Amino acid sequence: MIKLLDKPFKAFTIYAMVILLVSIPLYFLVVDWIWVTEIDDNHEIIMERIENRFEQAHVSGHDLETILHTWNTLQPSSSIMAISENITRQDSIYEVTKYNEYEGEWDRFRGLQTVIQIDKKPYLLNIETNVEEAYETIFAIGLVTVVLYGILVFGFIQLNRKISKSVWDPFESTLNKLKSFDLSMSKEVSFEPTDIEEFDALNRTISKLISENVSAYNQQKAFVANASHELQTPIALLKSKLDMLFQDEKLSSEQSELVNAIQIPLARLTRVNKNLLLLARIDNSKFSDISEIDFAEKVEKSEELLQDYIVEKQLDFHKKALGKCVFLCSKFLAETVVNNLLSNAIRHTSKNGEVSVEWDETGFSFKNSGNEALNQDLLFKRFSISTTETTNSGLGLAIVKEICKQNGWDINYNFLDHFHIFSVRFGKF
Amino acid sequence: MKILVIEDEKELARDIVKYLSEEDYRCETASDFATAKEKVSLYQYDCILLDLMLPGGDGFDILEHLRSQNKQDGVIIISAKNTLEDKIKGLNIGADDYLAKPFHHSELAARIHSVIRRKQFDPSNLIIQNEIKIDLLSKTVHIGNIAILLTKKEYDLLLFFIGNKNRVLSKSALAEHLSGDLADMFDSHDFVYAHVKNLKKKLSEAGYGNYLKTMYGTGYKWEL
Numbered sequence: 001m002i003k004l005l006d007k008p009f010k011a012f013t014i015y016a017m018v019i020l021l022v023s024i025p026l027y028f029l030v031v032d033w034i035w036v037t038e039i040d041d042n043h044e045i046i047m048e049r050i051e052n053r054f055e056q057a058h059v060s061g062h063d064l065e066t067i068l069h070t071w072n073t074l075q076p077s078s079s080i081m082a083i084s085e086n087i088t089r090q091d092s093i094y095e096v097t098k099y100n101e102y103e104g105e106w107d108r109f110r111g112l113q114t115v116i117q118i119d120k121k122p123y124l125l126n127i128e129t130n131v132e133e134a135y136e137t138i139f140a141i142g143l144v145t146v147v148l149y150g151i152l153v154f155g156f157i158q159l160n161r162k163i164s165k166s167v168w169d170p171f172e173s174t175l176n177k178l179k180s181f182d183l184s185m186s187k188e189v190s191f192e193p194t195d196i197e198e199f200d201a202l203n204r205t206i207s208k209l210i211s212e213n214v215s216a217y218n219q220q221k222a223f224v225a226n227a228s229h230e231l232q233t234p235i236a237l238l239k240s241k242l243d244m245l246f247q248d249e250k251l252s253s254e255q256s257e258l259v260n261a262i263q264i265p266l267a268r269l270t271r272v273n274k275n276l277l278l279l280a281r282i283d284n285s286k287f288s289d290i291s292e293i294d295f296a297e298k299v300e301k302s303e304e305l306l307q308d309y310i311v312e313k314q315l316d317f318h319k320k321a322l323g324k325c326v327f328l329c330s331k332f333l334a335e336t337v338v339n340n341l342l343s344n345a346i347r348h349t350s351k352n353g354e355v356s357v358e359w360d361e362t363g364f365s366f367k368n369s370g371n372e373a374l375n376q377d378l379l380f381k382r383f384s385i386s387t388t389e390t391t392n393s394g395l396g397l398a399i400v401k402e403i404c405k406q407n408g409w410d411i412n413y414n415f416l417d418h419f420h421i422f423s424v425r426f427g428k429f
Numbered sequence: 430m431k432i433l434v435i436e437d438e439k440e441l442a443r444d445i446v447k448y449l450s451e452e453d454y455r456c457e458t459a460s461d462f463a464t465a466k467e468k469v470s471l472y473q474y475d476c477i478l479l480d481l482m483l484p485g486g487d488g489f490d491i492l493e494h495l496r497s498q499n500k501q502d503g504v505i506i507i508s509a510k511n512t513l514e515d516k517i518k519g520l521n522i523g524a525d526d527y528l529a530k531p532f533h534h535s536e537l538a539a540r541i542h543s544v545i546r547r548k549q550f551d552p553s554n555l556i557i558q559n560e561i562k563i564d565l566l567s568k569t570v571h572i573g574n575i576a577i578l579l580t581k582k583e584y585d586l587l588l589f590f591i592g593n594k595n596r597v598l599s600k601s602a603l604a605e606h607l608s609g610d611l612a613d614m615f616d617s618h619d620f621v622y623a624h625v626k627n628l629k630k631k632l633s634e635a636g637y638g639n640y641l642k643t644m645y646g647t648g649y650k651w652e653l
Contacts (some may be wrong), residue, residue, distance in 0.1 A: 232509040233438055236531035240444040243534040246597055246647070247448070256597075256647035263601045267613040270531055274511065274610075281512070289513055305608050308582070308620035332513040343614045396614070 005164045009156055016152055020145050027141045028134070035131060036110060040093060043112035043127045046078070050125060054118040064119060078127040083115070085122055091115075096128075108133050170194035174203055181210070183217050184283060184405075225280035228273045235270055242266065275395035278336070279382070282402045287330035295325035295359050298338045305339070309346050316354045323360035327426055333403045340396040341366045341422055348420070363409070365423035373415035380411070430545060431473070434458045435465040435491065436480045436507065445478065448534040449541070451595070462486030469495050469502075475545050476503040478537070479524070481510055489522060496523040503544040507532070533602040535593045542592035558591060558653070560637055572635040582607055583628040590641060590651035599648040625649055 059067055072079050091114040100107045111128040170192060177189050189210055191203040245251070246259050281287075299319060303310070310317050327334075345355045345368035353369040380401040404411040404424060414421040432454050436442040439460055446456040457474075459465035462485030469477065469491055477495075481488035492504060504526075506519045511529035519527050525544045528537060546556070546565065554565040562571045568584060570577045579587065589606050590598070603625070604618035612618065629641050642650045 229509075232530060233441075236509065237438065237440055237444075239531040240441050240534065243602075244444050244447065246599060253644075253646050256644070260599060260601075260647060263599060264616070267601060271613045277511070289517070305611050308604075308608065308624075309615055312617065312620045312623075330513075339611055343611055347615060 003164065005160050005168075009160050012156060013153055017149065020149050024138065024142050024145055027145075028138050031137060031141070032134065039110045039129050039131060040112065043093075043110075043129070046127055047112060047114055047116065047125055050078075050080070051116045051118070054116075060119045068123075077129060078125065080116075080118075081124045081126070083122050083124045095131075106133075167196070170196060170199045171202075174199065174206065178206065183213060188214070221280060221283055224276055228276040228280070231273050232277075235266070235273060238266060239270070272395065275399060279395065279399055279402060282333070282399065282406060287333060289330050289332060290328055291331055293327055293329050293331065293334040295327070295334075295338075295364055296321060298334055299342070299357055299359075301335070302338045302342045306342055306346060309343075310355070313346065313349065314352050315346065315349055316352075318356050320356065320358045321360075322358060323362075325359040325361060325364055329407055333406070337400050337403050337424070340400050344396050345420070345422075354419075363423060363425035365421055367419045367421050369418055370415070370420045371418065374413065374420065376413055379413055430454045430475045432456045432541065433465075433468055433472075433474045433477045433502075435460075435478060435483065435488070437461060437483050438480075445534065445537065448596075449538065452538070454541075460484075462491070465491055466494060469500075470498070473500065474502045475548065476505065476541050478541075479504055479506050481506060481508040481515065481519075489518065492519065492522050492524060501548065503541075503548045505537075505540055505544060507537070533599075533605060535589070535596060535598050535602045536606055538596070539589045539592035539606070543588070556588075556591060558594075559640070561632075563587070563591075572632070572637045575635045577631050577635050579628065579631060580624075582624050583631070586624055586628055590649070594651045594653050597644055597648050597650050603649070 068080050068082075072081075091112065094111045094113065096109050096111060097106050098109055099105075108131045109128045110131045111126060113124065113126050115122050116125045117123070174191050177191060181187075181189055189207065191207065194200050194203065242259055242262060246256065251259070296319075303317070303319075342355075342357070345366045348370065349355055349368040355366070355368045358365050358367070380397050382395060382398040400422075401411055408427045410425045410427065412423050412425075414423070430453060432449060434442050434445050434456055436445065436458065437460050439458075442458045442460065446458060449456055457468065457472075459468050462483045465479075465483065466486075479488050479491060483491075488506065488508070492506075495502060495504070504524045506515075506524045506527045507530060508515060508519075508527070509530040516527045525547070526540050528540055546554070556563040556565065560572050563569075564571075570579055570584070570587065585607060586603065589603070600618045600621045601612065603621045604612040604615075607621070607624070625641070625643075632641065633639065640652050642652050644650055
């Protein structure tokens with residue numbers, strides 16, 4: 001994954017590189033053209049001056065020859081030679097490369113060859129000026145370009161960092177708020193105001209989305225709570241009527257068996273409804289009976305209640321205290337967690353199996369023997385089907401999970417050495 | 430024995446009355462707040478069954494009214510609001526027991542039996558039924574002069590049977606009585622059979638008559 005700002009940065013860098021690379025020959029051509037034009041102009045001026053000065057000096061004959069000889073010997077960049085009269089030469093501009101004996105390298109020269117009149121006789125004037133070599137020019141321009149490019153990229157990086165820090169700040173804060181948002185915690189999210197239009201629009205859209213979701217979630221919660229509340233009376237009546245029917249002396253044994261059979265799904269219905277109500281109450285966090293809970297005591301109590309089921313299944317049940325496990329929690333919720341986890345373990349262990357409870361200062365775990373691992377993803381979900389057993393209300397573990405969440409505990413499921421392990425760890429209080 | 434059933438669900442009230450009137454209880458009903466308050470003020474009951482959510486008012490107010498008049502009627506709250514807070518509040522105001530709906534009538538009968546017994550100010554706290562003598566304070570059971578050692582669950586079952594004499598008790602009602610709320614988490618309640626068998630054996634070994642009958646396929650009955 002790359003950061004959003006790095007994407008234009010990469011494009012900018014490549015674009016700058018292309019432009020700068022193209023600029024190197026372009027600069028060279030322009031610089032060279034200016035350079036050469038200037039030299040040619042200069043040659044023209046020098047030629048005119050030489051002609052004028054010789055004319056004004058009025059030298060002739062022997063003197064002229066001496067001067068010209070001295071000129072040609074001392075002047076390195078120009079020469080004046082006598083030519084026969086009948087030769088008419090036009091001005092010519094040329095370029096030569098000559099070997100420089102002093103520096104031991106080839107130099108480029110720009111020359112002007114023309115015919116001038118001195119003392120009414122034609123002379124061939126030759127002016128040459130050293131021009132910078134093409135490769136040297138290119139090298140210099142290239143160097144400057146590369147250095148500039150370096151500065152440019154460095155600047156881009158710095159600016160990028162600065163911009164991403166300041167400009168993306170509101171975005172980051174929005175993102176962090178969203179990351180910590182939990183629909184079930186029913187906490188409103190408020191975003192910091194920003195002066196950037198796009199982020200402001202984003203924040204407003206998200207706020208709207210969240211409040212719509214929260215209200216839909218609350219409606220759904222209220223619906224479940226109301227529905228299960230409304231179901232209580234019919235369930236109570238149903239149970240009452242069955243009890244009455246059961247007392248009827250005219251009931252044949254077949255009929256009473258039928259009544260007994262109805263009791264089983266009715267018990268399940270009761271349980272599901274009770275659990276739904278409980279879940280709704282946990283969601284609304286309406287528990288005030290917080291006190292210090294001694295885990296060992298709660299296990300003892302739960303074991304006593306479930307003793308019959310343990311004996312019936314001939315389970316090997318043992319407890320192991322690795323430390324004192326005391327924590328702050330609603331008494332009712334603590335009992336619910338222990339009861340649900342223990343009865344869950346007992347229910348899902350086959351006859352003659354093994355169930356154990358372990359605890360220390362940091363948490364507790366319930367183990368029971370089993371054959372294959374359960375599906376972790378579905379385990380704590382409401383009404384997920386992880387077994388074919390019919391008594392399972394499908395809510396026991398969801399309730400445990402919800403209680404753990406309320407208290408900031410971690411609950412985990414593991415399958416090790418043919419043991420299902422549900423462990424609860426307290427976070428930091 | 431006089432019992433007042435304060436319950437707005439008339440069908441449920443009728444069933445309760447019917448179940449209870451087979452014992453020597455005389456039942457009256459009140460289906461709204463005003464009637465309930467009036468009856469509670471005018472008469473004395475051995476036990477009042479109090480629903481918390483009533484048309485016209487809150488059941489807790491009736492309880493408070495009752496206790497403010499220094500009336501010592503036994504009160505059992507029967508409520509669909511199965512929350513610990515309500516339970517604690519009810520018991521603090523002066524209810525004698527709290528039973529969450531839905532319940533088995535047998536459970537209700539046993540609780541009423543127990544509340545009335547406690548209210549009778551009988552210093553010996555004895556239940557005597559034919560040859561059996563149960564001391565509720567020391568939790569001991571005698572048949573004639575023979576003391577019978579019962580486990581806690583067998584003792585609970587015995588009291589449950591005595592509180593529901595001549596009724597057919599289903600296995601699930603017995604299991605619920607023994608394991609409370611947790612019973613409906615399980616399919617099989619076969620352990621009830623083992624406890625009843627042991628209780629029966631201990632009673633008959635001490636020479637007690639065969640009052641505890643097994644109704645084939647349905648449950649048990651304490652016949653007198």
